[in-house]
Amino acid sequence: MKHQEQIQVYVIRWRPSQCSVDPIAEIILDDNDPKDVIEKxxxxxxxxxxxxxxxxxxxxxxxxxxxxxxxxxxxxSITSDRSSLGLYNDGHVVYYKDNRERMNS
Structure with missing residues (x-):
């Protein structure tokens, strides 16, 4: 259960090498800091x-x-300029991936 100041974000892991996505999960953010999203x-x-x-x-x-x-x-990425990461809104979807993984040609 989230508090009023918390933000609920849906996350989907993208797996480029398999050309597939994992089931949707959710994370609760205490702080709308994009770097915290990456840590979670x-x-x-x-x-x-x-x-x-x-x-x-x-x-x-x-x-x-x-x-x-x-x-x-x-x-x-976590090393991106903070402004390019943006802020997340309640209920939004965020895709994420392991950048070492590549799509097969």
């Missing part, structure tokens, strides 16, 4: 924070092809 995604996935790249999508429902996920979303 690291905890959730077991991927070190420096390899987590994420991109905000918008609201559910999510209907996007695998190629669009990889090529049309704006991917940011």
């Amino acid at each position: 995604l690291s905890e959730l996935s077991g991927v070190p924070a420096q390899y987590i790249y994420c991109a905000e999508y918008g609201l559910l429902p999510v209907e996007m092809s695998c190629l669009d996920i990889e090529n049309k979303l704006k991917w940011c």
Whole structure:
């Protein structure tokens, strides 16, 4: 259960090498700091924070092809400029991936 100042974000792990996504999960943010989002995604996935790249999508429902996920979303990392990471809104969807993983040609 979230408090009024907390933000609920839906997260979807994108797996480029498999061209697939994991089931939607949710995280609760105490602080609307994009770097905190990446730290939580690291905890959730077991991927070190420096390899987590994420991109905000918008609201559910999510209907996007695998190629669009990889090529049309704006991917940011924990080392990105803070303004390029943006702030997250309650109920929004965030895709994330392990940046070491590549799509197969």
